[in-house]
Amino acid sequence: MSPASRRATYKAVREAHPGIKVRPVCAILGFSRTSMRTELKGRKRDERMKSVMPLVAWEAPFFGYRRLKRAVCARYEKIGENAVRRLMKLMNLHPKPRKRKRKHANPLAVIPGLRSEGVNHVWCMDFLKDGTSDTQSLRILSMEDEYTRECLSLDPARQYKTVNVLAELERLVGERGRPTYLRSDNGPEFIAKEVQKWADGKGIRLVRSRPGSPWDNPFNESANGTFRREFLERELFGSLLECKVLCAVYKWWYNNRREHSMIGNMTPNKYAEMVRWTERARPSQTIGLQQA
Numbered sequence: 001m002s003p004a005s006r007r008a009t010y011k012a013v014r015e016a017h018p019g020i021k022v023r024p025v026c027a028i029l030g031f032s033r034t035s036m037r038t039e040l041k042g043r044k045r046d047e048r049m050k051s052v053m054p055l056v057a058w059e060a061p062f063f064g065y066r067r068l069k070r071a072v073c074a075r076y077e078k079i080g081e082n083a084v085r086r087l088m089k090l091m092n093l094h095p096k097p098r099k100r101k102r103k104h105a106n107p108l109a110v111i112p113g114l115r116s117e118g119v120n121h122v123w124c125m126d127f128l129k130d131g132t133s134d135t136q137s138l139r140i141l142s143m144e145d146e147y148t149r150e151c152l153s154l155d156p157a158r159q160y161k162t163v164n165v166l167a168e169l170e171r172l173v174g175e176r177g178r179p180t181y182l183r184s185d186n187g188p189e190f191i192a193k194e195v196q197k198w199a200d201g202k203g204i205r206l207v208r209s210r211p212g213s214p215w216d217n218p219f220n221e222s223a224n225g226t227f228r229r230e231f232l233e234r235e236l237f238g239s240l241l242e243c244k245v246l247c248a249v250y251k252w253w254y255n256n257r258r259e260h261s262m263i264g265n266m267t268p269n270k271y272a273e274m275v276r277w278t279e280r281a282r283p284s285q286t287i288g289l290q291q292a
Contacts, residue, residue, distance in 0.1 A: 057093040116146035124183040124220035148272040154251045162192040183207040
């Protein structure tokens with residue numbers, strides 16, 4: 001029985017029988033008289049956290065107590081995991097339960113060139129499907145740098161053709177430089193001859209998943225699952241323009257605010273900056289990414 005439950009029981013008995021004194025009530029219930037007389041004093045930090053934690057939990061309702069604790073410590077002040085768990089229970093901030101992932105019996109085969117070894121070594125891309133409130137469909141092109149986990153593109157459109165994919169790739173190559181490998185599934189927009197011709201001209205090697213094998217593109221599949229769980233399932237788009245604006249906002253938050261456990265609980269942009277600084281500081285040990 002928790003201290004709060006004991007005090008509630010004690011108070012209910014005293015209200016039901018106002019003539020009974022404290023000593024016999026505590027003796028019958030087995031409670032300490034001192035604890036019943038002591039008035040609880042709230043912690044000043046808890047009062048501050050009650051206004052802070054709901055904001056962080058609203059921004060990322062899928063965070064458990066460990067990730068919520070790291071976010072609060074990074075943005076506001078230091079707090080322990082036990083305190084975060086207690087306050088989450090008090091304020092009912094528990095994350096939504098996730099569906100259990102299906103485990104594949106055979107592990108992913110290690111294919112040469114598929115494992116990213118540095119910034120701009122391997123990019124991956126795929127499509128997400130959604131719709132607006134007027135029941136019209138949306139296709140969202142997502143691209144990610146597999147090494148830094150940066151979201152490179154989250155661009156929605158009513159329909160995507162090969163020429164649109166090439167335009168987005170050309171824009172990213174102009175901003176970041178070309179990758180060594182570009183990984184995708186076997187969608188018609190990705191296997192078109194125009195894409196192969198463009199990649200050959202840029203010196204980029206295309207890597208495609210085997211048909212019916214989404215686990216050959218694991219990083220983008222994982223990122224798309226995160227995008228859908230954390231973003232698409234929470235939003236109802238009224239128009240294509242609204243979707244574009246919200247995708248841009250989420251992309252910025254994903255790259256600059258969301259910590260990723262696979263890169264040491266750092267944000268993708270911060271991790272990319274650290275990797276680039278390390279490569280500049282130790283040029284003799286940098287990885288040769290631009291292969292002929």
